[in-house]
Amino acid sequence: MLTFLGRRFLIAIPTIILISIFVFGMQKLLPGDPVLAMAGEERDPEVIAFLREKYHLNDPIAVQYFSWISNALRGDLGISLRTNQPVLELIGQKLPVTVQLATMALVIALFIGIPAGVLSAYKKGTWVDWVANIIALSGLSIPNFWLGIMLILLVSVNLGWLPASGYRPLTEDFWLSIKTMLMPAFVLGTGLAATLMRHTRSAMLGVLRSDYVRTARAKGMSEGTVLVNHALRNAMVPIVTVTTLLFGELLAGAVLTEQIFTIPGFGKLVVDAVFNRDYAVVQGIVLCTGVAFIFMNILADAAYRVLNPRMRDK
Amino acid sequence: MPLNRILAVTLAFGLCATGAFAQNLRVGLQEDPDVLDPDQSRTFVGRIVYASLCDKLVDITPGLEIVPMLATGWEWSGDGLTLTMKLREGVTFHDGTPFNAAAVVANIDRSQNLPESRRKSEVKSITSTVAVDDMTVAFTVAKPDATLIAQFADRAGMMLSPTAATAAGADLGLNPVCSGPFKFKERVAQDRIVLEKYDGYYNAAAIHFDTITFLPIPDTTVRLANLRAGDLDMLERLAATDAPSVMKDSGLTLERATSLGYQGITINVGNGERANTPIGMDARVRRALSLSIDRDVINQVVFEGAFAPGNQPFPPTSPWYNAAFPVPARDVAAAKALLAEAGHADGITVEVQVANNPVQTQLMQVIQSMAAEAGIKIEITAKEFATLLKDQTAGAFNASQIGWSGRVDPDGNIHGFMTTGAGLNDAHYSNPEVDRLLDAARVSTETAKRKESYDAALAILQDEGSIIYLYHQVWIWALSNKVKGFVAYPDGMIRLQGVSF
Numbered sequence: 001m002l003t004f005l006g007r008r009f010l011i012a013i014p015t016i017i018l019i020s021i022f023v024f025g026m027q028k029l030l031p032g033d034p035v036l037a038m039a040g041e042e043r044d045p046e047v048i049a050f051l052r053e054k055y056h057l058n059d060p061i062a063v064q065y066f067s068w069i070s071n072a073l074r075g076d077l078g079i080s081l082r083t084n085q086p087v088l089e090l091i092g093q094k095l096p097v098t099v100q101l102a103t104m105a106l107v108i109a110l111f112i113g114i115p116a117g118v119l120s121a122y123k124k125g126t127w128v129d130w131v132a133n134i135i136a137l138s139g140l141s142i143p144n145f146w147l148g149i150m151l152i153l154l155v156s157v158n159l160g161w162l163p164a165s166g167y168r169p170l171t172e173d174f175w176l177s178i179k180t181m182l183m184p185a186f187v188l189g190t191g192l193a194a195t196l197m198r199h200t201r202s203a204m205l206g207v208l209r210s211d212y213v214r215t216a217r218a219k220g221m222s223e224g225t226v227l228v229n230h231a232l233r234n235a236m237v238p239i240v241t242v243t244t245l246l247f248g249e250l251l252a253g254a255v256l257t258e259q260i261f262t263i264p265g266f267g268k269l270v271v272d273a274v275f276n277r278d279y280a281v282v283q284g285i286v287l288c289t290g291v292a293f294i295f296m297n298i299l300a301d302a303a304y305r306v307l308n309p310r311m312r313d314k
Numbered sequence: 315m316p317l318n319r320i321l322a323v324t325l326a327f328g329l330c331a332t333g334a335f336a337q338n339l340r341v342g343l344q345e346d347p348d349v350l351d352p353d354q355s356r357t358f359v360g361r362i363v364y365a366s367l368c369d370k371l372v373d374i375t376p377g378l379e380i381v382p383m384l385a386t387g388w389e390w391s392g393d394g395l396t397l398t399m400k401l402r403e404g405v406t407f408h409d410g411t412p413f414n415a416a417a418v419v420a421n422i423d424r425s426q427n428l429p430e431s432r433r434k435s436e437v438k439s440i441t442s443t444v445a446v447d448d449m450t451v452a453f454t455v456a457k458p459d460a461t462l463i464a465q466f467a468d469r470a471g472m473m474l475s476p477t478a479a480t481a482a483g484a485d486l487g488l489n490p491v492c493s494g495p496f497k498f499k500e501r502v503a504q505d506r507i508v509l510e511k512y513d514g515y516y517n518a519a520a521i522h523f524d525t526i527t528f529l530p531i532p533d534t535t536v537r538l539a540n541l542r543a544g545d546l547d548m549l550e551r552l553a554a555t556d557a558p559s560v561m562k563d564s565g566l567t568l569e570r571a572t573s574l575g576y577q578g579i580t581i582n583v584g585n586g587e588r589a590n591t592p593i594g595m596d597a598r599v600r601r602a603l604s605l606s607i608d609r610d611v612i613n614q615v616v617f618e619g620a621f622a623p624g625n626q627p628f629p630p631t632s633p634w635y636n637a638a639f640p641v642p643a644r645d646v647a648a649a650k651a652l653l654a655e656a657g658h659a660d661g662i663t664v665e666v667q668v669a670n671n672p673v674q675t676q677l678m679q680v681i682q683s684m685a686a687e688a689g690i691k692i693e694i695t696a697k698e699f700a701t702l703l704k705d706q707t708a709g710a711f712n713a714s715q716i717g718w719s720g721r722v723d724p725d726g727n728i729h730g731f732m733t734t735g736a737g738l739n740d741a742h743y744s745n746p747e748v749d750r751l752l753d754a755a756r757v758s759t760e761t762a763k764r765k766e767s768y769d770a771a772l773a774i775l776q777d778e779g780s781i782i783y784l785y786h787q788v789w790i791w792a793l794s795n796k797v798k799g800f801v802a803y804p805d806g807m808i809r810l811q812g813v814s815f
Contacts, residue, residue: 031697031698031700032698032699032701032703032704033700033703034700036700036707037703039356040356041356041718042432042435042436042730042738043707043737043738044432044434044435044737047431047434050429050430054429080503082348083349083503084349084354084485084487084488090503149536149539152536152539152543153539156539156543156545157543160543160544163543164539164540165531165536165539165545166529167505259532259533262530262532262536264504269503269504272504275700277700
């Protein structure tokens with residue numbers, strides 16, 4: 001396992017370097033001038049010239065890239081062009097927020113998606129299967145922003161059960177934090193639950209037809225043991241893959257969800273940064289997200305090996 | 315028990331009974347402000363926060379008169395070259411530093427010389443600032459500048475603690491120290507800015523909140539939902555389309571004020587190749603486009619009648635508006651006649667760039683269909699705002715739908731756009747007579763004389779100017795009924811003096 005992890009980490013290094021070049025290059029392709037956005041309505045030429053100098057925007061792109069990456073390696077991702085806060089500090093503030101949102105959404109998605117998938121595979125062709133499919137399809141087709149606004153109007157404005165938006169850190173007020181995150185996590189989670197349900201269903205259908213399941217039944221095992229211990233465990237490998245890939249979808253979905261529910265997380269940070277041409281912040285976030293994605297994939301590979309002994313090192 | 319203690323206890327009980335303890339006002343903002351340093355910041359929402367955080371040398375009334383704030387009186391010398399200001403006694407900054415003439419000198423120096431300062435152009439005319447005595451300061455200008463006092467009614471007039479400013483340098487925005495009714499407590503980017511009451515405020519009796527929390531909520535629907543759900547006490551910039559439903563809501567109040575700014579279409583008349591179009595070369599074509607537009611219909615269709623139609627850089631409610639040129643009615647026949655006279659009886663095509671948000675796009679679509687009836691074909695190019703601005707500055711545009719947030723002094727709405735070579739004159743409009751009139755209005759300190767100059771300049775601009783003015787935004791605030799005493803100002807700020815639950 002250790003050699004496996006070591007190898008995977010080594011392979012990750014060139015990927016991260018490629019990501020960093022890609023991120024940097026993409027930024028420069030964005031139309032619009034960050035300095036013009038920063039100079040204010042008056043657009044004083046003196047201020048513009050000073051800012052260009054201050055942020056080294058006159059240097060050749062290669063020079064800009066190397067100074068950025070060498071600082072990044074030393075843990076300095078620069079400062080936000082908009083608020084003067086260090087990018088690393090901003091990411092540090094926002095990361096726990098989005099992690100909380102993503103975790104809660106994932107938990108909701110897993111709790112809805114996997115049981116629904118198992119059930120609809122087990123009851124294939126019956127009304128249970130149909131209902132689960134209809135719910136899954138609606139979950140996939142309803143846009144996040146619409147569901148979000150409808151929920152706010154219903155749950156907060158009309159019923160007054162949950163706060164309409166905003167965020168409290170878990171450490172500050174645990175229950176209020178969970179309450180403010182519940183609606184956004186639900187909105188984000190339902191879409192994922194649908195995907196998970198569809199994948200669980202097809203994986204389970206394949207496994208339920210297999211010989212060892214028939215053997216298990218023939219041995220007189222209870223249906224519950226057959227489903228959970230024999231079938232679901234074997235169906236888990238594709239589900240883990242999908243869940244890992246969903247992590248990316250979670251981050252992308254968080255962009256919209258955070259915007260609607262005004263949650264000060266990664267997604268909101270990146271949207272605001274792109275609109276304000278806050279290069280340093282965009283670069284920092286995309287780099288961090290890229291790295292996180294790679295680690296999630298390494299974790300998934302490790303999880304396969306735990307779940308499936310055949311994939312372990314000989 | 316001594317009398318004052320009895321009084322204090324009674325008062326405390328009284329306050330308890332009316333629920334006046336730890337009053338927190340929650341304000342919904344449309345965006346997250348940028349850096350909280352008045353010398354460096356540039357956003358409108360930032361100024362809303364400053365209205366509670368940083369007092370200015372002077373303030374304005376809703377009718378745009380200049381009134382005392384940190385300066386209690388002022389006087390121009392006979393030659394118009396020296397402005398002497400008397401300062402308020404007994405004012406301290408949030409860190410305890412006393413406010414005096416030396417502090418004003420340090421602040422003007424910072425606005426002029428901090429490399430990151432965005433205020434340089436606003437205080438450019440000042441050649442020296444001198445502390446005459448502890449509480450008197452004198453500003454010298456190279457040539458008379460009537461706009462200077464109005465600059466002191468905004469960010470250039472906000473006073474920062476010199477002690478804190480020296481210590482923090484360009485990083486002051488992370489922990490701003492001013493002298494306003496509230497001091498900075500904390501900021502979580504994109505989440506909230508919290509200010510708490512400053513006990514040493516000179517006008518503490520007018521302040522009735524213990525803390526103010528500003529919450530940036532960009533989505534207008536969600537912002538309103540928060541107010542309705544009781545998670546906000548008030549919000550700024552309600553969407554015009556939501557105004558009717560707020561007026562019907564018995565728990566909410568609506569306040570409005572016509573803004574100082576304008577929205578219009580800037581025509582490229584001399585900035586590079588792209589100016590060589592019928593509309594760029596011939597003022598009659600520009601007048602034809604203006605005549606083809608029904609400004610009232612735009613207001614009704616796009617803004618639910620909530621905004622103010624306009625045809626000048628100042629709104630019709632402004633004392634600087636030239637009443638000789640009222641907002642014109644739509645006249646398609648006259649527009650066609652002008653086009654024919656200019657030799658374009660077959661019609662022309664104009665490419666207009668517009669910011670890619672739904673409201674501005676809808677505005678241009680309405681204009682597109684109106685102009686088409688007069689034979690002017692409008693091609694709309696939607697661009698993201700930063701790109702639009704870059705192309706406009708570079709002259710890579712035929713026409714551009716853009717606006718201006720507005721300034722207290724009329725000079726700020728017109729001089730930079732209409733004088734030759736000025737910084738905001740992206741259309742490269744140039745007319746020596748307009749230059750002369752606008753320069754004259756800038757140096758005269760007599761209101762009547764200035765008005766005469768502006769009237770004369772506006773008469774020329776109505777005829778041949780490079781901007782077709784369309785409408786003036788109206789600031790709309792929605793407040794919970796429990797918020798009392800709020801006064802709407804045309805600068806869109808939220809002043810909390812006298813506001814309470």
